[in-house]
Structure formats: structure tokens, C-alpha cells
Amino acid sequence: MNDYILELKDIVKTFDGVTALNGVQFQLKKGEVHALMGENGAGKSTFIKVITGVHQPDSGIMMLDGEKVSFHSTVDSQNLGIAAIYQHVTSFPDLSVTENIFMGQELKTKLGFYRWADMRKKAKEIISNLSDEIDVTKPMRSLSVAQQQLVEIAKALSRDARILIMDEPTASLTKHECEELYKIVDRLRDDGVSIILITHKFEDMYRCASRVTVFRDSEYIGSWDVDKISNAKLIQAMVGRELDQLYPKKTAVIGDVVLKVEHLSKEGYFKDVSFEARKGEILALTGLVGAGRTEVCQTIFGIMQPDSGSVYLDGQKVNIKSPIDALNHGIGLLPEDRQIQGxxxxxxxxxxxxxxxxxxxxxxxxxxxxxxxxxxxxxxxxxxxxxxxxxxxxxxxxxxxxxxxxxxxxxxxDLKVLILDEPTKGIDVGAKNSIYEIMNQLATSGYTIIMVSSEMPEVLGMADRIVVMKSGRVSGEFNVKDATQERIMEAMVMKHEEPVELKKEA
Amino acid sequence: MAAFPKTRTSAQKQESIFERILNYKQFGLIVALILLGLLAKFITPAMYQPASLVAMLRNNSIYAILAIGEMVVILTGGIDISIASTLSLSGVISTTLMTQNPSVPAIVWVIVSLAIGALCGLFNGFLIGKLKMTPMIATLATMYIYRGLAFLISGGVWLFPNKFTEDFTVMSQGSILGIYNITWITIILFLVAGVFLSYTQPGRRIYAVGTNVESAHVSGIKIGNVTVMSYVLCGALSGLAGVLYTANYSICYYGIADGFEMQAIAICVLGGVSLIGGTGRIDGVVIGAVLMSVISYFIGLLPGLSVWQDAIQGAIIIVAVAINIFTERMTIKRILKERGAMI
Structure with missing residues (x-):
């Protein structure tokens, strides 16, 4: 019929009355790398879960090799050669690397007993293609996030997948690691694997993909050849409106330094973090997932205790031992997960x-x-x-x-400092706007606001000053008028061996 | 492609035997066991008579069998406090049937008890795995239900040794090589459970569900089914413990084994089975069971202290868990340190 290996038409999926996918389309050719882009909450992750059979669509057609298919669980999709690497590494932390790789396709004797020795040997072989530093007998939780991701890739490779879905695979990798990953993607594509690459980074798309599809607000917007669409057009497709409309930034009168963090360190999370926040200012704390932003905020708020370093409030050194201490000192935290913590x-x-x-x-x-x-x-x-x-x-x-x-x-x-950890995560565009209005209003009335955010447009649109973290360290500080997407991204992914240049600005 | 971050340079290094002993998860428990053994050698040498040791193992076998079942459930992140009631219901039904049909071979009652236990477990599993009830609440309710049924069926009547056939009592009271059958059965169950949990797919699925439900879900594991299976296994073991109990003591009454569920949970906790689910090994439970029996036996032999037995056991659980938490924190700290090398 046609040369599409995977085709989805008019997929609708709702959760308890909330529409997550509203008639979306997708076409994947054999041996192509197809980027899927869109803002957070555009429905990409749900879409992936429909393809892999985690969720069943309410309506719509899915065709594999021109034949209609429907999956009742991930086992069905795995059997037909579809493998997915999810955004938040979904491993089994207490189980060994070997068992994680072989989950669902264990090697067994005729009687059904696991052949541990063979599995370990094979796991070692597969993993040695990616890294020679991973001990396959160690539990998954003892690995770093990047290493865990490699194990996930190894897992997909071991399944001889024909269609590989990668959900933001480069989100927590260094630039160098990204390059290695691109090479793996190239190699897989040359072997005839079709890849769906979900990403926020234009760099990933240009480097790997030949086609791009954009979703916005649960809807299908369009598909283009990567070399035939301009950056501006793509952004407009993703955002759907002008940027300044989305971010109603008003700059408040900025006063004295209220909160000062000096050389704050916590082993395994962050090291030597220093920054200042002023009265009436919105300070954005950004970086890739896992860069240590949330942990720094939790430390300021007293949920975690630092190993060294100090926090000053209005010039006075404060010793915050618990969230109650923090509240008494006038520091409040809006947690990332309001469902659980808020x-x-x-x-x-x-x-x-x-x-x-x-x-x-x-x-x-x-x-x-x-x-x-x-x-x-x-x-x-x-x-x-x-x-x-x-x-x-x-x-x-x-x-x-x-x-x-x-x-x-x-x-x-009775607060002075508000720490907002991903304040607009998982809420729709309209509501985002009113959250931004509230932030403006609070800054104007004299609050100091620290906003942790991963969304670049939000950071550029709302902050007065931007502190970028990379692998637990501050890797850059910008005044918003000097900041560009490229400069921030560079600071986010910059290799830590290079000296960190701190820009001190009032 | 060796350019990925070298964060665990020691990963491939072979550990020396000494390090392996030190890193062995049950190391602390074994040291405690040895110390206690030495203490007993001086204070209550009577414990070391072979007859004493054999009796100690016999009297604690029921706890150990219950602990195996409880462990399976705890590994999934659940808990079952109805096991002692299941034991009583299965014991009452199969023993009553035995007294009414003394000519039927005992193996039939073993099968009946396993079936009753499995049914009790199936109901627990249905409530928890399918209706998504909280394990503690569901099994609290069935704890009363099963015990109540045992009362109804027994009519509150005691069955005394004169009603027991020899064929039946020999299951527990007979001995091979000087060790009671009930102890042999326990040892075999430990071996089978060990193989099941380490080498079979259903066994590994129990760990997978316990360590991360979300991952299990996207990996296509049917979480509800694994949960139901774990409660069925736990129930079946509790049911088996029912006939072994009545056969061991040649006595049956609906109130038997009252409070044994807590003893089983205590053995699991002592053996390093995390109540959060996902971690815990059969060797830990074996050592936990032995340690628990030695403690109770040792204290029982001390003239003035025996009244303190329960309190001392409680204190020991606190100490054991405290040590577990401590070692766990040390492990996390070590992992963070290794990650820290990356920063």
C-alpha cells in the first residue's frame, strides 16, 4: 500500500474527561529518524504510550506494515519489534543491570529456570558496546543517571527492535555523550531501524532526523522535512503564538539582596553553589534535569542539609534545619509535585x-x-x-x-522569598499565563522569587536574572537582556572540565 | 565507544574474599548469631544438648514456614496479617475431617490444607490486587473472617491427641536422622522458595513489582496478577502450616497460633526484608528465623528472664532494624560519593 512502517490516524485519548490526544496523525518510514516535537504537555508522552500499548486509544487507527494492529499491553508491541526508552528512566532500581536488560525476555532452561550465567555474559557483551564502566551484577540504583540511560539503550538493542522510540534521550547527557548517542542512532538507522526521537533540542533534530512532526495542546499541527522548514516556522508551530503574548513580563523595582547562597555543597547532588536574589526580582534557576536545581532549593528550604556552605537572609547568616525554620525565616517553597507535596x-x-x-x-x-x-x-x-x-x-x-x-x-x-519549583509544569497554556501574572504581581509587591524551570522560553520570558546549573555546579549567570537561548543552552551542556566563568552583575 | 563517563573505575575490580564476607548483606546477623551462641555456651550450656537443639528447631518451624509466605508478600510491597487465621482455619477444617475419616491417608489432608490456604490467599489477593484495597486493611478484615470461620466450623471444640491418627501426627512428629519431619519440611520449603525467588520468572516478577510498580507497568508485567499470586502462595504456605501445626502438637482448636503473623513479620524484618518491597533474600529470612529461635530459646532457659521474653524480642527487633537502616544509609552515602566523583 505504501512505504510506511508505522502509521497512526486520528488517535484520540482522554483521561477522566481530559483530552490528552485529539485526533493526532503520525507516519514513520522504514529506516528514518523522525523527530517528534512540541511543548511540555503537548501529548507526546501519551502518544508514545499509545504506540507501545501502555494506553489504549479511545478511537483511531494504528497500522504496522500496512496492517491494522491494536495493542493490549507492552508485550504485544514488543513482540512486533517496538521498543521504547522513556523519558524518566524506568528501571528496576533494586534489580541488577543484567536483570534490567533482560526484563521480559529472560534466558531460561527448558524447565523455566533462569540461566543467570548466560544472561550476565550476554549483558556484558551488549553493554560493552556502550560503556566499559558498568558492572552488570550491580543493582541499577548504584549507577549514575547517564549510565542508567545506557542500560535502557542496551535493553532496547538486545531486543532487535525494528521501531525504537526515544523520549528525550539527550536530556541529561553532556554534549560529548550526546555525540556518542548520535552515533548510535546513526548506526541503528543504517541497520534499518526506524526511530522516533522525541526531543526539545533543535540540535538533536538537525543532527539525527530527516522528518519532524509537531504536536501542540494535544493536537496534530503538521509534519515537515527537516531541511524544508525554518527554525522560526517550527517554533511558531510548537508555540502557536507570539512569545511576548505568552510571557507578560513586568519588571518590578529591584531592591537589595535578600537571599544569598554561598559555596553550598551536598555530596552527590551539588557543589560550591553561590548566587544572590534581590527584592522584587525573579531569579530563574535553570539547567538540565538532574543538574541539582531542585536539590539546591530543597536545601535552602531545609528539606536537605548541606555538607558545607551557608545561606544569608538580609545579610544575616541563617541556619535552616527544617522547612518550619525556613517558613519562620520567611522562605517558602512551591514544590515541583503539588499532588504529593503541596x-x-x-x-x-x-x-x-x-x-x-x-x-x-x-x-x-x-x-x-x-x-x-x-x-x-x-x-x-x-x-x-x-x-x-x-x-x-x-x-x-x-x-x-x-x-x-x-x-x-x-x-x-509571612514570607519574603518564594522558591517556585517548576511552577507551570503540567498545566495548560491559559493557566500558565495567569500563574505568570501572579508572579509579576508578587514581585511587584516586594517578594523575592526564585523560579526553577526547565522551559527555556519561560526562563527567558519571565526572569530578571538567570542562573544556569550543570552537573551540580553553577555554570553560568546572565542578566536577562544579555541572555539568549544559545548562551543558556551552552551553559547547560558545557563540559565541566572547562573553567566556569561566573559573570557577576548587579 | 569508551568515552562515556568513567564513574565507577572500581566496578570491574574483583573483590577479595574478605571484602565479600564484609559486604555480605547478612554479615551483621551472623555475627549476632555467633555472639549469642557463645554467650549461651557459658550461661545456658543446656541449650547445646542435641535434644535441645532439635526441639528448638521443631518448635520454631511453624514460624519459619509462615515467614517464607510473609516474605513473598512483603517483597511485592504488601503485607498479610491474616496468615495465623488462615493457619487456624486450614488446621481446623483438615484436622476435623481427619478425625471423621481416620482411614484416609494424611497426604490428602496436606492437599486439603494447601487448597484452603490458597483459597484464603486468593481472596486476599483479589481484594488487594484487583479491588486495590490497602493490604493492611484487607488482611485485617480477613484475619477476623478466617478466624471467625474457624470458630464456626470447630464449634469451639478442642480436638485432643486421642483423636489424631498416627499417620497424621507423623508428618510433623516423625523424624529422619534425628531431626523432626516438620524441620525437614521447613528446610525443603526454604530451598524451594530460594530457587523460586531467584531462578523463575514468577519469582523475579515479585521483586520487579516490589521495586518499581511504574516500571513493571510499562514493561508489560501484569501487576494485579503478580500481587494475587503472592497472596495465594502466602496463603497456601499458611494453610500447610495449619496441618503441620496440629500434627506437631496433636491438638486443634480455633484459637491456635494466635499472634504468629507478627512473629513471621518480625523474622522477615530481622532478616533484612524491606517493608517497602523489592529487597530481601531467602538466606536473610533463614538466618532471621534461626536467630529468632535461638533468642527465644536462650531467654526461655534463663530462670529470671523468661518473663521478659516478649519485651526482649521487641528490643532486638528495634536494634536489628536500626542496624539495617544504618547500613542502608551507608550504602546510599557510598553511592552518592561515587556519583560525586562525577561532579
Whole structure:
């Protein structure tokens, strides 16, 4: 019929009424590397899970070699030669490297017993193509993130996959490691493997792919030959609107240094991290996943204890031993995972808002519900929360509105510094915009804001100053007017052997 | 392609025998066992009479069998506190049937007890694996249900030794090479469990589900089925423990083995089985079971201390878990240090 090895038509997938994929298309030729691009939340990851059979689509057709197929589990797709390397390495941390590689295709004797010695030998052979530093008998958790990723690649290689899906494979690799990975991708393509490469990096796409497909807001936008589409057109396809519309940045009056971090180190996470944040400033802390940004924030907030280094607040050295200490000093954290760390889903919205400051509403040993409620109403108005009833639990709210509740909770405390860890992760474009408005408003009213973000446009669009981390160290610092996507990316992936040039600017 | 980060230069180095002994996960437990053994040598030499040791192993075999089943469930990240009730239900049914049909060979009652236990486990597994109930809640409920059924079926009646056939009691009380059959059965079960957990796909799937459910899901492992299987195995072992118990003591009553589930959990914890799931080895449980029996036996022989037995066992569990946490932290620290070399 045609020369497509894999073809998906009009795929629709909803989760509890939320549309994750709305009629998307995809066509993959044999032996081609096809990049799949789009913003976070565009539906790429869900799409991959449909191809691999983790999720079943609500409607739509999937054709493999021109024949209609439907997968009920990943076993079905694996049997037909489809392998996926997921974005967050999905390994079995307590099991050995060998067992991780052979998961689902173990070598067994006729009686069904595992042939451990043979598996170890074969695992060693496969892994030696990628790295000679990985001991196949060690548990997965003892490896670094990059090494774990290599094991995942080895796993896919060992399966003789015809279609290989890689979900942001270069996200936590150094530039040099990326080059090695590109070579592996080339080699696989020359061997006739068809590859779907999900990536945020244009570099990956230009280096490896011949075609690119873009998704946006769960929809299919288009497919192009890589050499026939301009950068600008591609960005427009991905973002769908002008950049300054998306980021309503207003610069506040920037005052004195409020928070100062000096030579902060924590073994295994980050080393010698120093930066300053000023009153009214939005400071972006960016870098690749695993660069140590979240850990630095958790240390400032007292969740983790540093091995050395110090934190100053208004020029005074502070010793923060716990989140309660941090709150008492006026530092608040909006955690990356609001579902787990930010909200209590069993409690009504207003009680969530006052959860951290219950003492303020206690009269004669008893909680004054009216006072608590009134303060919550006042705060929810301030952040323009769209909720029918703040006495209902937050579970019915959209992601963006849930995030606003966490904001309200923070504002209820008497804070000076707000650390926002990926504040717009997993929320839709419209809600993002109102989160940015809130950030502007808070900065203007004198808060110091530290925003951890992986999204380059968000960093460039919202920050006053940008601190880039790479492999646990600060690898660059920019004033937003000097910063470009290229300069930040360079700092993100720069090899650490090169001397780090710190730019001190007021 | 040797250019990937060299973060574990020591990875390929062969460990010396000394290092391997030190790194052996159960090293601490074995040292504790030896120290306790030496202490006993001086304070209660009576423990070292062969008859004493053999009796000690016999009296603790039931705990060990229950601990094997409990371990399987804990490895998946679950827990089963209905095992002692399962034991009682299976013991009551098969022993009552035995007294009514004394001519039927004992192997039939073994099969019946395994089947009853497996059914109890299947129900637990259904609640937890399919209806997604919390393991603690589900098995708390079935703990009462199974014990209640045992009461109903037995009518609260005690069965005394005169009702037991010799064919039945020999299962536990007979001996080969001076060791009681019940102990031999326990040893065989440990070996089978060891092979099952290390060398078979269903056994390895139990670890896979316990260490990372999300990964198991995307790897196409049917998590619900693995969960159900683990509870069925645990139930079947508890059921088997039921006939072995009544055969061992020639007595049967619905209230037997009250509280044994905690003893089984304690053995697992002592043997280094993490309650989070995913980690724990059969050799640890073997040593845990032996250590637990030695402790209780040793304390039992001390004239003034025997009233303290429960409290001392509790204290020992705390110490053992504290040591486990400590070594775990040391391991994590070491891993971070090795990663730190990369920064």
C-alpha cells in the first residue's frame, strides 16, 4: 500500500474527561529518524504510550506494515519489534543491570529456570558496546543517571527492535555523550531501524532526523522535512503564538539582596553553589534535569542539609534545619509535585490555604473557622482562583487552579522569598499565563522569587536574572537582556572540565 | 565507544574474599548469631544438648514456614496479617475431617490444607490486587473472617491427641536422622522458595513489582496478577502450616497460633526484608528465623528472664532494624560519593 512502517490516524485519548490526544496523525518510514516535537504537555508522552500499548486509544487507527494492529499491553508491541526508552528512566532500581536488560525476555532452561550465567555474559557483551564502566551484577540504583540511560539503550538493542522510540534521550547527557548517542542512532538507522526521537533540542533534530512532526495542546499541527522548514516556522508551530503574548513580563523595582547562597555543597547532588536574589526580582534557576536545581532549593528550604556552605537572609547568616525554620525565616517553597507535596486532597480548599499557619487562627485554644475562611477568601480573590466553592476539596480543580491554591497557601505565611519549583509544569497554556501574572504581581509587591524551570522560553520570558546549573555546579549567570537561548543552552551542556566563568552583575 | 563517563573505575575490580564476607548483606546477623551462641555456651550450656537443639528447631518451624509466605508478600510491597487465621482455619477444617475419616491417608489432608490456604490467599489477593484495597486493611478484615470461620466450623471444640491418627501426627512428629519431619519440611520449603525467588520468572516478577510498580507497568508485567499470586502462595504456605501445626502438637482448636503473623513479620524484618518491597533474600529470612529461635530459646532457659521474653524480642527487633537502616544509609552515602566523583 505504501512505504510506511508505522502509521497512526486520528488517535484520540482522554483521561477522566481530559483530552490528552485529539485526533493526532503520525507516519514513520522504514529506516528514518523522525523527530517528534512540541511543548511540555503537548501529548507526546501519551502518544508514545499509545504506540507501545501502555494506553489504549479511545478511537483511531494504528497500522504496522500496512496492517491494522491494536495493542493490549507492552508485550504485544514488543513482540512486533517496538521498543521504547522513556523519558524518566524506568528501571528496576533494586534489580541488577543484567536483570534490567533482560526484563521480559529472560534466558531460561527448558524447565523455566533462569540461566543467570548466560544472561550476565550476554549483558556484558551488549553493554560493552556502550560503556566499559558498568558492572552488570550491580543493582541499577548504584549507577549514575547517564549510565542508567545506557542500560535502557542496551535493553532496547538486545531486543532487535525494528521501531525504537526515544523520549528525550539527550536530556541529561553532556554534549560529548550526546555525540556518542548520535552515533548510535546513526548506526541503528543504517541497520534499518526506524526511530522516533522525541526531543526539545533543535540540535538533536538537525543532527539525527530527516522528518519532524509537531504536536501542540494535544493536537496534530503538521509534519515537515527537516531541511524544508525554518527554525522560526517550527517554533511558531510548537508555540502557536507570539512569545511576548505568552510571557507578560513586568519588571518590578529591584531592591537589595535578600537571599544569598554561598559555596553550598551536598555530596552527590551539588557543589560550591553561590548566587544572590534581590527584592522584587525573579531569579530563574535553570539547567538540565538532574543538574541539582531542585536539590539546591530543597536545601535552602531545609528539606536537605548541606555538607558545607551557608545561606544569608538580609545579610544575616541563617541556619535552616527544617522547612518550619525556613517558613519562620520567611522562605517558602512551591514544590515541583503539588499532588504529593503541596496539597492535601481530603481537606477543603480553605483549610489547605491555612494548613501552614493554623496557629494564626487559634482563639483561646480553639480554631476560629470564620477567621480562617475569611482570610482564605481574601487570598483566593487575590490570586483569582476559579473555584465554585472553597469549602470543597481541591481535587475538582484544574491543574492551574490547584497550583493557585498552593500559591495562596504560601501567601498566607509571612514570607519574603518564594522558591517556585517548576511552577507551570503540567498545566495548560491559559493557566500558565495567569500563574505568570501572579508572579509579576508578587514581585511587584516586594517578594523575592526564585523560579526553577526547565522551559527555556519561560526562563527567558519571565526572569530578571538567570542562573544556569550543570552537573551540580553553577555554570553560568546572565542578566536577562544579555541572555539568549544559545548562551543558556551552552551553559547547560558545557563540559565541566572547562573553567566556569561566573559573570557577576548587579 | 569508551568515552562515556568513567564513574565507577572500581566496578570491574574483583573483590577479595574478605571484602565479600564484609559486604555480605547478612554479615551483621551472623555475627549476632555467633555472639549469642557463645554467650549461651557459658550461661545456658543446656541449650547445646542435641535434644535441645532439635526441639528448638521443631518448635520454631511453624514460624519459619509462615515467614517464607510473609516474605513473598512483603517483597511485592504488601503485607498479610491474616496468615495465623488462615493457619487456624486450614488446621481446623483438615484436622476435623481427619478425625471423621481416620482411614484416609494424611497426604490428602496436606492437599486439603494447601487448597484452603490458597483459597484464603486468593481472596486476599483479589481484594488487594484487583479491588486495590490497602493490604493492611484487607488482611485485617480477613484475619477476623478466617478466624471467625474457624470458630464456626470447630464449634469451639478442642480436638485432643486421642483423636489424631498416627499417620497424621507423623508428618510433623516423625523424624529422619534425628531431626523432626516438620524441620525437614521447613528446610525443603526454604530451598524451594530460594530457587523460586531467584531462578523463575514468577519469582523475579515479585521483586520487579516490589521495586518499581511504574516500571513493571510499562514493561508489560501484569501487576494485579503478580500481587494475587503472592497472596495465594502466602496463603497456601499458611494453610500447610495449619496441618503441620496440629500434627506437631496433636491438638486443634480455633484459637491456635494466635499472634504468629507478627512473629513471621518480625523474622522477615530481622532478616533484612524491606517493608517497602523489592529487597530481601531467602538466606536473610533463614538466618532471621534461626536467630529468632535461638533468642527465644536462650531467654526461655534463663530462670529470671523468661518473663521478659516478649519485651526482649521487641528490643532486638528495634536494634536489628536500626542496624539495617544504618547500613542502608551507608550504602546510599557510598553511592552518592561515587556519583560525586562525577561532579
Amino acid at each position: 496539597l492535601v486532597y481530603q481537606l477543603p480548599i480553605f483549610q489547605n490555604v491555612s494548613a501552614a499557619v493554623l496557629d494564626n487562627f487559634v482563639q483561646k485554644g480553639l480554631l476560629d473557622n470564620n477567621q480562617e475562611m475569611n482570610k482564605a477568601i481574601q487570598l483566593c480573590e487575590k490570586i483569582q482562583l476559579k473555584a465554585k466553592n472553597i469549602a470543597a476539596p481541591p481535587s475538582a480543580l484544574s491543574g492551574g487552579n490547584q497550583q493557585k491554591v498552593v500559591f495562596a497557601k504560601l501567601l498566607n505565611c
